[in-house]
Amino acid sequence: MPAHDPFARLPEAAPFTVTSTTVTEGAAWPPAQCSSGLPGGKDMSPQLSWSGAPEGTRSYAVTVYDPDAPTGSGFWHWAVADIPATVTELPEGAGDDTGSHLPAGAYQLPNDARAARYLGAAPPAGHGPHRYYVVVHALGIPATGVPADATPALLGFTMAGHTLGRAVLIATAETPA
Template identity: 80%
Template sequence: MDLLGEHLLPLPRRDGAAPFTVTSTTVREGGTWPPEQFSGIFGVPGGKDVSPQLSWSGAPEGTRSYAVTVYDPDAPTGSGFWHWAVADIPATVTDLPEGAGDDTGSGLPDGAFQIPGDARAARFIGAAPPAGHGPHRYFVVVHALDVESTGVAADATPAVLGFTMAGHTLGRAVLVANAETPA
């Protein structure tokens, strides 16, 4: 199964990253985000900007840390929209509780930190597709890395994180959730 082609994943196709597994008690693969995972910051009714619970397994040998990103390639920006980025998750950690991506990163393990996404908030920002824009895909990706630290600054962008991870990515686990705001 080619996860990269299956979802039209907006990530490099030829970097040799091995697939592994990510699951969630919050949302299933191909499912719809629950109301709590929609954006309260952007005024979506019922939205609370609660990050999803995530668990992963089967990362490649040699994994020394993880990063997690949530990206909407369907946002009407010309460049998509980064909803969450977490760097430097220790290799011994294989799950994040629901709500880990709050303002303080209270559910993140020691050493891990959140990078400001496109809303310039260093926290999880929930789904917020414009009303009537149609369905949006949200790529929840766990990146297995061959370094303990990415070395990115806490005020970097997810694009800088992605660039920095490019030469250190051993594997990727991908879950795609969907959201739509009716007209």
């Protein structure tokens, strides 16, 4: 796997913890969290819980990003902004078409397929293993001000100067040739 860390060039942020009942650090995505175009895939966002965010956290954002996608810019699978600071968990499936399981005030931005929902892992067949960075960003602002139709890259740019902490879980996926 490539060694590139997509967060290495961003401002330092305090680490905190993210865990999941559906995906394990360093392990392959379960089939349900993969693309519905793959056997067993359901495009179901993972359950996430986080703790230990830095003092002063006023909101969170969650992103899922594949830096190994053959695009030159990676591939954003999911972005959720404006999660209230009182929330420390998202249930499995929160990233569906409606976002109805997201907390009040939170919203999904369009992923790189331009759908405002979670899009499961689906690396090109024979391309090798891909890493999927599941990241909870602790922010020192109550709301990002990013429009709901913005890109995850714009969300990342906007968050850069307001990120107090970052909790990272990396899952993998590979589609055989």
